Amino acid sequence: MEKVYIKQILEEPKIDSDIVVRGWVRTKRQSKNVTFINISDGTTIHTIQAVVEADTVSEEILSKINTGACIEVYGKLIASQGNQKVEVKVEKINVLGEADPEKYPIQPKKHSFEFLREKAHLRPRTNTFGAIFRIRHALSFAIHNYFNDHGFFYLHTPIITGSDAEGAGEMFKVTTLDLKNPPKTENGEIDFKEDFFGKETNLTVSGQLEGELGALALSKIYTFGPTFRAENSNTSRHLAEFWMIEPEMAFYDLVDNMDLAEDFIKYLVKYALENCADDLWFLDARFSDEEKQKPMAERSEMGLIDKLKFVTENDFQRLTYTEAVEILKNAKKKFQFPVDWGTDLQSEHERFLVEKHFKKPVILTHYPKEIKAFYMKEAEDGKTVKAMDVLFPGIGEIIGGSQREDDYEKLKNRAAQVGIEEESIWWYLETRQFGSCPHAGFGLGFERLVLFVTGMGNIRDVIPFPRAPKSADF
RNA sequence: GCUUCCUUAGCUCAGCAGGUUAGAGCAACUGACUGUUAAUCAGUAGGUCCCUGGUUCGAGCCCAGGAGGGAGCGCCA
Numbered sequence: 001m002e003k004v005y006i007k008q009i010l011e012e013p014k015i016d017s018d019i020v021v022r023g024w025v026r027t028k029r030q031s032k033n034v035t036f037i038n039i040s041d042g043t044t045i046h047t048i049q050a051v052v053e054a055d056t057v058s059e060e061i062l063s064k065i066n067t068g069a070c071i072e073v074y075g076k077l078i079a080s081q082g083n084q085k086v087e088v089k090v091e092k093i094n095v096l097g098e099a100d101p102e103k104y105p106i107q108p109k110k111h112s113f114e115f116l117r118e119k120a121h122l123r124p125r126t127n128t129f130g131a132i133f134r135i136r137h138a139l140s141f142a143i144h145n146y147f148n149d150h151g152f153f154y155l156h157t158p159i160i161t162g163s164d165a166e167g168a169g170e171m172f173k174v175t176t177l178d179l180k181n182p183p184k185t186e187n188g189e190i191d192f193k194e195d196f197f198g199k200e201t202n203l204t205v206s207g208q209l210e211g212e213l214g215a216l217a218l219s220k221i222y223t224f225g226p227t228f229r230a231e232n233s234n235t236s237r238h239l240a241e242f243w244m245i246e247p248e249m250a251f252y253d254l255v256d257n258m259d260l261a262e263d264f265i266k267y268l269v270k271y272a273l274e275n276c277a278d279d280l281w282f283l284d285a286r287f288s289d290e291e292k293q294k295p296m297a298e299r300s301e302m303g304l305i306d307k308l309k310f311v312t313e314n315d316f317q318r319l320t321y322t323e324a325v326e327i328l329k330n331a332k333k334k335f336q337f338p339v340d341w342g343t344d345l346q347s348e349h350e351r352f353l354v355e356k357h358f359k360k361p362v363i364l365t366h367y368p369k370e371i372k373a374f375y376m377k378e379a380e381d382g383k384t385v386k387a388m389d390v391l392f393p394g395i396g397e398i399i400g401g402s403q404r405e406d407d408y409e410k411l412k413n414r415a416a417q418v419g420i421e422e423e424s425i426w427w428y429l430e431t432r433q434f435g436s437c438p439h440a441g442f443g444l445g446f447e448r449l450v451l452f453v454t455g456m457g458n459i460r461d462v463i464p465f466p467r468a469p470k471s472a473d474f
Numbered sequence: 475g476c477u478u479c480c481u482u483a484g485c486u487c488a489g490c491a492g493g494u495u496a497g498a499g500c501a502a503c504u505g506a507c508u509g510u511u512a513a514u515c516a517g518u519a520g521g522u523c524c525c526u527g528g529u530u531c532g533a534g535c536c537c538a539g540g541a542g543g544g545a546g547c548g549c550c551a
Contacts, residue, residue: 018503029510036510051509067501081509107485107501108512117483167551204549231549232475244551336547347547400551437502445551458544 007043013077013086021048021073021088022096022438027108037065039073042130045278049080057114058091068099068107113184113461120474128286131279132454132462135272139450140224140241142271143245146264146373147222152247155214155221157207158168162422170230171202172240193237202230207246208441209375209428212404214319215248216431222247224446232469236458237396239447248441254386254403257440258363260401261390262316265361265449271313272453273305280305280453285411287455300394304455307393310360316357320366321345321384324353331357344371347396352390354442362391374414376402377438388442395452401442 006023021042030036035052052062065071072094080087103118106126116123117249123129144154160174177183178195183194207223227244234433249259272280287304301420302310319327328339328349333356337346345364354362366384369376376385390399404410411432415425422429450462460466465474 027510027512029513031507031510031513032512033508036513038511049511083511101502102484105484109485109500110512111485117543225550229550233549234475235547235549236545237549243550395551399551443551448551 001215005043006039006041009048010044010046010086015077015079015086017077019075019077019088021050021075023048025067025069025071025099027064027067028061031435034065035062037073039070039071040125041122045127045131045134045282049082049084050090050093051087052090052093061093061095064095064098065093066099066101066104066105066107068101068122069095070097070099071095076412078139093208094439108128114459115202117391117460117466120235124464126283129461131276131282132309132450132456134279135276135283135454136450136462138272138287139268139278139446139453142268142275143222143224143446145271145405146267147220147247150220152216152222153214155207155211155218155223156215157204157210157225159196159204159206159226160196162201163209167400169205171205172228172230173298174201174452176204188209203227205221206244206443208248208443209425211246211441212428213250214437215250215429216435216437218378219250220247221249234461234469237448237451239459239463239466239468240472242459242463243446245443245444245446248404248439250439252403252440253438254365254388254440256410257401257403257442258318261401261442261444262363264444265390266312267451268449269308273308273312280308283454283456284445290455290457307455309454313358316361316363318363318365319362322366324349324430325365328352337452340464342368350391350396355393360391361393364389364391370413374420375404375416376439377405378414380412386440390442392448392452395448397445398448398452399444401408403438405442406432406436408436408437 002194003022004019006021007022009019020412021039021041024284025040026040026047028035028037033054034055036050037050038047039050040047044068073088073090074092075090077086078089079085089410105127107124111126116126116129137359141241147154153242172253175188175192177192177194194200195201204227206227207225209224223241223244223246226241228241229238230240231238233240242350247264249260252260270433284304292297300307322341324345325339325341328335331352333352335346335348335352337348339345339349353364354360364390365386366379367387367389368383369385371379372385372387376387378384379386386403388399388401389397405414408429412422412429415429447459447462449454451459454462456462460468
């Protein structure tokens, strides 16, 4: 028999029908003649209220119904006399799983996110995390929807990679060698020929290079999978394991790339607004409460939902790195770090451009080639590359992308300049020898998107089980 | 990796100038209550003051080292 969940019961209430509700107890309110139990099954932010008249359920069972317990309620769906439209008039309750109220850590009160991070196994049962993970799902789904509708193919790039040339950061080693007693070469170095793959392997830091191989065959591809960085990054915007979306498109130049990035993000935010209204409403209220705690100067001028609508309704500001440097040099604000053409912009500079100067998402292009990756297409001026960074308020860089260098000689020279051995990326270089073409792509940090859409402050709270330096529980 | 702040009851936090038996709110428990909305009211119980060492007649408070956490920076997505 098909099970019915709370979301469906509340959306299409069949008054006077017999129903079974299963879920976890949020609160129980008891008085002499009647007991009220609020139940959540996580299918929606809303709970359903079960009403137990005196003597319908034994004291023994009632005493086991505490916050956190899992119960199965048989009864009739009736119109409610209280604040909600409908409620369940209880006939029978089975306790499926008890939760000792002396020990169950999630109480019907506000908890700090720091505390809940230590209870990552139970935090999905809270309103906030339920909402976040439902939105996370919706956004994932929307990503596949968007690309499928636009003729992209989902390409599965490897998680274990034999290449260490992606240049995106420190990598986690993958090995089956005995770490206490590894085989050694004559020089005394570890002999990776003896390792599982017969060479040194790592967890991927980016699917881009393999993604390009796909684009140069299928025209438009995207990847969406986990990515690993062993950087010792201790911030609220970095994870050691995160999910990245990386589209790569043949015959796209930098402008096409920007157009796609902007349209894509707007679609995703709009999808959340249209499909996660209840959860966003809840998070909007949470966001406002949070903002009220902050000093006036730091408060967001807009509510969460207003912020999201603003992004969908306004064009992103596009400008070159050189133009940005000019704006920053002429700004009245004193920066901690000086602005100079040729050095990378600091967080404070990016924040100024996005949050103070333009007050909307910004796409910066044409960075000096020295501060960008080897695979980016050199611009006509010979000094900059056709790179683009999409900067978001409160998040910073949410997308990094570029038109890719499609000229074999130039690409080979750039790789050599930054010390990448030709043999390690021979397969990548070969695509420029055989049927090369202009192409472009970008990487979108999924958790950074979820951070923006949910209005949360720390990236560790938008992934169910965060991986960060010194932190890999659960 | 760097800078800075924090660690006291299950949770959120207070605590003086270094001075006896360490406090509050919420949660829990017991009871009361004719339908509650994180119910209300009354009561009960709950502590390795993060760890180790030091200074002192005396340390939750001062000093040193360590562990864990937050915020910011760098690296990036």
